[in-house]
Amino acid sequence: ETGVTQTPRHLVMGMTNKKSLKCEQHLGHNAMYWYKQSAKKPLELMFVYSLEERVENNSVPSRFSPECPNSSHLFLHLHTLQPEDSALYLCASSQDYRGQETQYFGPGTRLLVL
Amino acid sequence: GQNIDQPTEMTATEGAIVQINCTYQTSGFNGLFWYQQHAGEAPTFLSYNVLDGLEEKGRFSSFLSRSKGYSYLLLKELQMKDSASYLCAVGPNDYKLSFGAGTTVTVRA
Numbered sequence: 001e002t003g004v005t006q007t008p009r010h011l012v013m014g015m016t017n018k019k020s021l022k023c024e025q026h027l028g029h030n031a032m033y034w035y036k037q038s039a040k041k042p043l044e045l046m047f048v049y050s051l052e053e054r055v056e057n058n059s060v061p062s063r064f065s066p067e068c069p070n071s072s073h074l075f076l077h078l079h080t081l082q083p084e085d086s087a088l089y090l091c092a093s094s095q096d097y098r099g100q101e102t103q104y105f106g107p108g109t110r111l112l113v114l
Numbered sequence: 115g116q117n118i119d120q121p122t123e124m125t126a127t128e129g130a131i132v133q134i135n136c137t138y139q140t141s142g143f144n145g146l147f148w149y150q151q152h153a154g155e156a157p158t159f160l161s162y163n164v165l166d167g168l169e170e171k172g173r174f175s176s177f178l179s180r181s182k183g184y185s186y187l188l189l190k191e192l193q194m195k196d197s198a199s200y201l202c203a204v205g206p207n208d209y210k211l212s213f214g215a216g217t218t219v220t221v222r223a
Contacts, residue, residue: 004156040122040215041215042118042212042213042214042215042216043157043201043203043211043213045210045211056210090156090157100144100145100162100164100205102147102159102162103159103211104159105149105156105157105158106156107154107155107156108156110154
């Protein structure tokens with residue numbers, strides 16, 4: 001069974017649309033993360049959750065709204081996005097968010113904003 | 115701020131050895147990770163170094179020198195399937211990881 005899954009794998013949306021990205025981890029981890037990966041740029045940490053509590057909001061615009069209903073699921077709600085938001089959005093999980101735990105990544109959602 | 119540098123691209127021949135260097139300047143240090151990412155796929159964990167020295171894991175080895183802010187990933191007996199992007203990531207503290215932009219390795223027959 002795949003450790004971290006993400007849906008959809010690809011998404012095209014207009015600037016006025018509202019959509020949601022979903023992440024699910026089957027590893028029994030307590031921490032989950034959202035990253036943005038743009039071409040030729042380093043991964044950028046967006047949000048971190050530990051046991052459904054947000055512990056990090058890395059100066060992300062409010063048009064990105066995370067939700068963590070339980071420790072296995074993480075959502076990223078998108079609204080009124082800009083073309084520069086087109087990127088690969090990666091979800092990851094780790095056993096805990098304290099200490100240097102290995103993070104396990106999902107395959108990502110490739111987002112294109114028109 | 116955090117600064118992680120690694121080469122953008124490298125090319126090598128099947129069966130050869132390639133060394134990917136990573137230098138870092140971070141406000142703290144709590145370990146260095148290497149991840150492999152094939153095109154369109156998830157980054158997958160390769161190695162973790164927190165103490166100086168060489169960690170060997172099959173065809174892959176990772177080296178760390180904390181005093182020099184330097185690491186390398188060594189890929190031996192290269193195979194076509196090793197063509198991928200290799201990401202260096204440093205944990206300055208706790209859970210945060212600062213990533214380099216990645217090194218794209220192309221293995222040619």
